[in-house]
Amino acid sequence: MAFDGIVINSLVGELKKKLINTKVDKVYQPEKDEICLKIRAREDNFKLVISASASNPRLYLANKYEKSNPKKAPLFCMTLRKYVQSGIITNVEQVGFERIIRISVDSYDELKEKTRKYIYVEIMGKHSNIILVSENENKILDSIKRVPISVSRVRQIIPGNIYELPPEQEKINPLEGVELESFINKVNETELPIFKAIYGNILGISPLIAREICVRAGIDKNKKAKELSKSEFEDISYQINYIFNDIREGKIYPSIIIDDSKDKILEFSSIKLYQYKDMREIKKESMSSTIEDFYLTKDVKERINQKSSNLKKNITLKLERINHKIEKQEKELKEAQEAEKYKIKGELLTAYIYMIKQGMESIKVLDFYNNNKEVEIELRKNLTPSENAQKYFKKYNKLKKANEELSIHIKNNKEEAEYLENTLLSIENCEDEKELKEIKEELMREGYIKVYRMPKKNNKPKTTIMKFVSSKGNMIMVGKNNKQNDYLTLRLADNEDIWFHTKDIPGSHVLLKCAGKNVDKAEIVEAATLAAYYSKGKMSQNVPVDYTIKKNVKKPSGAKPGLVIYEKNRTIYVTPSDEEKAKIKKFESEGEK
Numbered sequence: 001m002a003f004d005g006i007v008i009n010s011l012v013g014e015l016k017k018k019l020i021n022t023k024v025d026k027v028y029q030p031e032k033d034e035i036c037l038k039i040r041a042r043e044d045n046f047k048l049v050i051s052a053s054a055s056n057p058r059l060y061l062a063n064k065y066e067k068s069n070p071k072k073a074p075l076f077c078m079t080l081r082k083y084v085q086s087g088i089i090t091n092v093e094q095v096g097f098e099r100i101i102r103i104s105v106d107s108y109d110e111l112k113e114k115t116r117k118y119i120y121v122e123i124m125g126k127h128s129n130i131i132l133v134s135e136n137e138n139k140i141l142d143s144i145k146r147v148p149i150s151v152s153r154v155r156q157i158i159p160g161n162i163y164e165l166p167p168e169q170e171k172i173n174p175l176e177g178v179e180l181e182s183f184i185n186k187v188n189e190t191e192l193p194i195f196k197a198i199y200g201n202i203l204g205i206s207p208l209i210a211r212e213i214c215v216r217a218g219i220d221k222n223k224k225a226k227e228l229s230k231s232e233f234e235d236i237s238y239q240i241n242y243i244f245n246d247i248r249e250g251k252i253y254p255s256i257i258i259d260d261s262k263d264k265i266l267e268f269s270s271i272k273l274y275q276y277k278d279m280r281e282i283k284k285e286s287m288s289s290t291i292e293d294f295y296l297t298k299d300v301k302e303r304i305n306q307k308s309s310n311l312k313k314n315i316t317l318k319l320e321r322i323n324h325k326i327e328k329q330e331k332e333l334k335e336a337q338e339a340e341k342y343k344i345k346g347e348l349l350t351a352y353i354y355m356i357k358q359g360m361e362s363i364k365v366l367d368f369y370n371n372n373k374e375v376e377i378e379l380r381k382n383l384t385p386s387e388n389a390q391k392y393f394k395k396y397n398k399l400k401k402a403n404e405e406l407s408i409h410i411k412n413n414k415e416e417a418e419y420l421e422n423t424l425l426s427i428e429n430c431e432d433e434k435e436l437k438e439i440k441e442e443l444m445r446e447g448y449i450k451v452y453r454m455p456k457k458n459n460k461p462k463t464t465i466m467k468f469v470s471s472k473g474n475m476i477m478v479g480k481n482n483k484q485n486d487y488l489t490l491r492l493a494d495n496e497d498i499w500f501h502t503k504d505i506p507g508s509h510v511l512l513k514c515a516g517k518n519v520d521k522a523e524i525v526e527a528a529t530l531a532a533y534y535s536k537g538k539m540s541q542n543v544p545v546d547y548t549i550k551k552n553v554k555k556p557s558g559a560k561p562g563l564v565i566y567e568k569n570r571t572i573y574v575t576p577s578d579e580e581k582a583k584i585k586k587f588e589s590e591g592e593k
Helices: 003-018 075-083 180-187 194-201 206-216 228-246 287-334 339-351 384-429 431-443 480-494 521-533 577-581
Strands: 020-030 034-040 045-049 056-060 088-094 102-106 115-121 128-135 138-142 255-261 264-269 280-283 362-367 372-378 465-468 477-478 497-501 509-512 542-550 568-572
Touching: 003 045, 003 056, 003 264, 003 287, 020 045, 020 075, 020 568, 020 577, 034 075, 034 138, 045 088, 056 228, 056 477, 075 128, 075 431, 075 497, 088 542, 115 138, 128 362, 128 509, 138 228, 180 228, 194 228, 206 228, 255 287, 264 287, 264 372, 339 362, 339 384, 384 480, 477 480, 477 521, 477 577, 480 509, 509 521, 521 542, 521 577
Parallel strands: none
Antiparallel strands: 020 034, 020 088, 034 045, 045 056, 088 102, 102 115, 115 128, 128 138, 255 264, 255 280, 362 372, 465 477, 477 509, 497 509, 497 542, 542 568
């Protein structure tokens, strides 16, 4: 994953062609660290997305951007609307060969005088930022992330300060050419592997490109730099200059690399990546479409993690309390299950009451319930013999009643703990904000989230249940949350379909649609693999998965969403992995093909 100087250079070339002399029509800020500029051109309109996300900072022209905006615009958004909305974009440039883009916007101020503002986009991991700067005196007007002196003593980003570029790195600028001798002098004494020495000493190069240079030069990327021969340095220098000659001439190769064995996107770049020759490559028409497709899923997952962090924290806290309560109740239950011994002591004292004198602290008697073995029974000297016997009978009755109540409480608490564990897993499985909203509404109805107005109950989920196709052509359906699980098991399943769930592990309900037809072992393994993959046992080996026909699965009256009981099941052991899951074909409807 490389949003490096090379990608930015290629992207800036693309943005220049499309955005120069276009108008900033609207400004939105759908996320706390992300803005969207709606751009109007003569023949087309664009959405320029700029994100300063710590995990996925990026900038691109979007085709699939559909985020909703907050009812009240954030302060930075209002500042942008004041200074750049209705302005004309006059330039887009890369600062040096750094990961910094400067967008120039001309607009008229309150006095109808033309002024120029700069939007600096700094793509620097957790230090990424979007900064609005006035051309006059280079003053900071505002930024999407303010950086006071308490955060950084070196460089403060706050309104009114003079904008200064980040400190320059003492690296070779590859756009000016890499001279062999200066390159050798820079790295030949280091203990670092050569690929680390390359990206550590050449501007704008990421680890991905450094590895690519080594592959093209035919050199082991982990070979120490100081162990390289002069001819190997020549090969590396040649490959660096070859790549950057293409960049200077505007020759780009936007592409995404996909590992089909895991069904995962690996990397993207603006040059051809020979290091992934065994992987599938998708050549794209532009850098923007490459960036958008690469980050689409990653950003959604990241945003869901951000928006669900407090929810997960609250559920985890409740789960810890319930587990602590269960532990305490089980300890009490163990004591309650010994109630019989107090009944025996009471009966022995009643039988030998003639031997007890008030003031005695204990008495030794023969236990006719246990082969007449001698036992010692403690007494309270301030109680009469009869009162001592009654004391043991009372304790027996109390513990007997507690035994029954504790058993009920433990059962209910374990069901609640299971429900909360399933809910946490459902949040982890979320793929879009609609699914997260569905989980939140369920928690509101169950009383875990306090609300003034209860959402309407609807048993049918609004989100899509995952569907796969078995090796024999039967459909396999997977629920991603409690609502989907209930709907899948109680509404969509026929009595003779085969139902799967991980044994004693929170996880998804999985249904192999077969309507009573014979299925082979491979299909059972495939469905069980999906059940294990979408469970808390995803990272484990030999995960036990129970399966039975659906008519053996019941939902007890009053049970929480997603909780069922089943019988007459068999158990299969599978080891889930990305590779095994990728082998199972996803179902595509006519509209998805």
